[in-house]
Amino acid sequence: MATVTDAPPLAPAPAPKERPPRRRGRLTPYWLLLPGLLWLVVFFALPMVYQASTSVQTGSLEEGYRVTWHFATYWDAVADYWPQFLRSIAYAGTATVLCLLLGYPLAYLIAFRAGRWRNLILVLVIAPFFTSFLIRTLAWKTILADSGPVVSALDTLHVLDVTSWLGITAGDRVLATPLAVVCGLTYNFLPFMILPLYTSLERIDGRLHEAAGDLYARPSTTFRKVTFPLSMPGVVSGTLLTFIPASGDYVNADLLGSTDTRMVGNVIQTQFLRILDYPTAAALSFVLMAGILAVVTLYIRKSGTEDLV
Amino acid sequence: MAFFRWLNHRLVVVAGLLTLGYLLLPNIVVTVFSFNEPKGRFNYEWQRFSTDAWTDPCGVADLCGSLSLSLQIAAWATLGATVLGTMIAFALVRYRFRARGAVNSLIFLPMAMPEVVMAASLLTLFLNLGAQLGFWTVLIAHIMFCLSFVVTAVKARVMSMDPRLEQAAQDLYAGPVQTFLRVTLPIAAPGIAAGALLAFALSFDDFIITNFNAGSTVTFPMFVWGSAQRGTPVQINVVGTAMFLVAVLCVLAAMVMSNRRNRRRAS
Numbered sequence A: 001m002a003t004v005t006d007a008p009p010l011a012p013a014p015a016p017k018e019r020p021p022r023r024r025g026r027l028t029p030y031w032l033l034l035p036g037l038l039w040l041v042v043f044f045a046l047p048m049v050y051q052a053s054t055s056v057q058t059g060s061l062e063e064g065y066r067v068t069w070h071f072a073t074y075w076d077a078v079a080d081y082w083p084q085f086l087r088s089i090a091y092a093g094t095a096t097v098l099c100l101l102l103g104y105p106l107a108y109l110i111a112f113r114a115g116r117w118r119n120l121i122l123v124l125v126i127a128p129f130f131t132s133f134l135i136r137t138l139a140w141k142t143i144l145a146d147s148g149p150v151v152s153a154l155d156t157l158h159v160l161d162v163t164s165w166l167g168i169t170a171g172d173r174v175l176a177t178p179l180a181v182v183c184g185l186t187y188n189f190l191p192f193m194i195l196p197l198y199t200s201l202e203r204i205d206g207r208l209h210e211a212a213g214d215l216y217a218r219p220s221t222t223f224r225k226v227t228f229p230l231s232m233p234g235v236v237s238g239t240l241l242t243f244i245p246a247s248g249d250y251v252n253a254d255l256l257g258s259t260d261t262r263m264v265g266n267v268i269q270t271q272f273l274r275i276l277d278y279p280t281a282a283a284l285s286f287v288l289m290a291g292i293l294a295v296v297t298l299y300i301r302k303s304g305t306e307d308l309v
Numbered sequence B: 001m002a003f004f005r006w007l008n009h010r011l012v013v014v015a016g017l018l019t020l021g022y023l024l025l026p027n028i029v030v031t032v033f034s035f036n037e038p039k040g041r042f043n044y045e046w047q048r049f050s051t052d053a054w055t056d057p058c059g060v061a062d063l064c065g066s067l068s069l070s071l072q073i074a075a076w077a078t079l080g081a082t083v084l085g086t087m088i089a090f091a092l093v094r095y096r097f098r099a100r101g102a103v104n105s106l107i108f109l110p111m112a113m114p115e116v117v118m119a120a121s122l123l124t125l126f127l128n129l130g131a132q133l134g135f136w137t138v139l140i141a142h143i144m145f146c147l148s149f150v151v152t153a154v155k156a157r158v159m160s161m162d163p164r165l166e167q168a169a170q171d172l173y174a175g176p177v178q179t180f181l182r183v184t185l186p187i188a189a190p191g192i193a194a195g196a197l198l199a200f201a202l203s204f205d206d207f208i209i210t211n212f213n214a215g216s217t218v219t220f221p222m223f224v225w226g227s228a229q230r231g232t233p234v235q236i237n238v239v240g241t242a243m244f245l246v247a248v249l250c251v252l253a254a255m256v257m258s259n260r261r262n263r264r265r266a267s
Helices: A028-055 A072-113 A117-132 A133-143 A149-156 A158-167 A178-202 A204-214 A217-230 A230-249 A251-256 A263-276 A277-301 B002-009 B013-032 B061-096 B100-112 B115-129 B135-159 B163-171 B176-206 B209-211 B220-229 B234-266
Strands: A055-062 A064-067
Touching: A028 A055, A028 A277, A028 B061, A028 B100, A028 B115, A028 B135, A055 A277, A055 B100, A072 A117, A072 A178, A072 A230, A072 A263, A072 A277, A072 B013, A072 B115, A117 A178, A117 B013, A117 B234, A133 A178, A133 A251, A133 B013, A133 B220, A133 B234, A149 A158, A178 A230, A178 A251, A178 B013, A204 A217, A217 A230, A230 A263, A230 A277, A230 B115, A230 B234, A251 A263, A263 A277, A263 B115, A263 B209, A277 B100, A277 B115, B013 B234, B061 B100, B061 B135, B061 B220, B061 B234, B100 B135, B115 B135, B115 B209, B135 B209, B209 B220, B220 B234
Parallel strands: none
Antiparallel strands: A055 A064
16 A cells, blocks of 8 residues: 655545555456456357257257267268368458568558658548448448449450459459458458557657668668567557458458358358258357467467566 | 669658558549449449439448447447446556466466457357347447457556656545546546547458357348359448548647647747
């Protein structure tokens, strides 16, 4: 407890009585934690247990499901849907790399070059969030429309020939191809890359750049040896914040893709909400969760930034 | 060659602005197409200028109902998540207790989990309990996934707080309640406000978790999703544009006001 200093109190002091110490109740933290943690345990952790149990049940909707430790569901689910799993990883991975390549210059611009425009640009980065992301994703249908200016321009420049050869577009269409889905994913999760990048870039002491320059480092060397390493926490959290939601997303694949671009999220959604095959859906969701957790753990270990939380 | 030298010097600026354009392009399209008069059921191709949708934003069945439902859910979810999250944040920063690591990971995990996994597992819980899917299940889900974000926002602010301010308040004979209300809470307020805003935005715009747990209840994102299958009314674009404009104006007004206050303080 803080002690009263020598200075006379301004107000007439009340009768000296034992004032409670600041960390009075040893139970206080538990009372503060209890309601919130209870919420997370009941509605986040417990559902995982239910999901695990559902994934090893057999039965039917009419007769009900019983736990039969039927692990073959996992085997069947992965055997049936491994293309969707691979596609999810490929699309989400590509989108994450694109987000990093597109987002870094903008974050750098806001942090070091924007001057008095900094706040305005930050507002413009965040502002699209206020329009529902479904509406904005639908806008890509207009932008990438078959007869639209973007597709005609790409066609005239023979870009579509190259992308078709690579197998990421089909004919003279962009919509309903992997390119459209990756484009939508990149767009949707770009702010989640830019904001952490900006936060970590902004913390860099500008004098470090001057020092690097004084030591005859060229701008590119300064970037490689000073700026980029110091922005690593932002790179790590940005890539995680992009990759994790992108890998489970089904909105972009559904609105901008076709049946050939279905990701694992689409499969889980249809199995759960349309086909009502709960064990398969639960198994798929469990595999996705395990995969993501493994990736995240490995990645955080490798990059050595464990104080992300 | 002068052009290339100029470009090389400004490469970051040019690349950054291109990215900004990529980010804003859909919003521009949404705004422009809110003045469209589409021929068929879908509003994807430009036909001709019209202000019909703006003068009659509720002209589509269920749109405004779903909008008000989303606002209600977002308001309650924000309240719940902010109260619970702020309590957790204070406990994490201010107190020592057992199982801190477990508590931290329980808060981190919902943010490190694809939404579809949380959505699916929560649905299995509700199905197993035989719960009626609807307003309450959506609200429960929203509070759950907003909670962690509020904790992170508030924690950052409380951590950077100078503990001597509270000690000073106590030295000046403020009781614990008074200290909390007059010193701690005002200092933590920006963090709490940031967390609440984030929770509101996340809840209002959530689709995946709502899609799984809403049953036949239709929130605004669910309405947009449904309309993507049945036909997109122009009114959707009107709502999107209006929300964008209101948000940008609010932020700009707040920025101008704080600039003015700073200038007055400086002079």
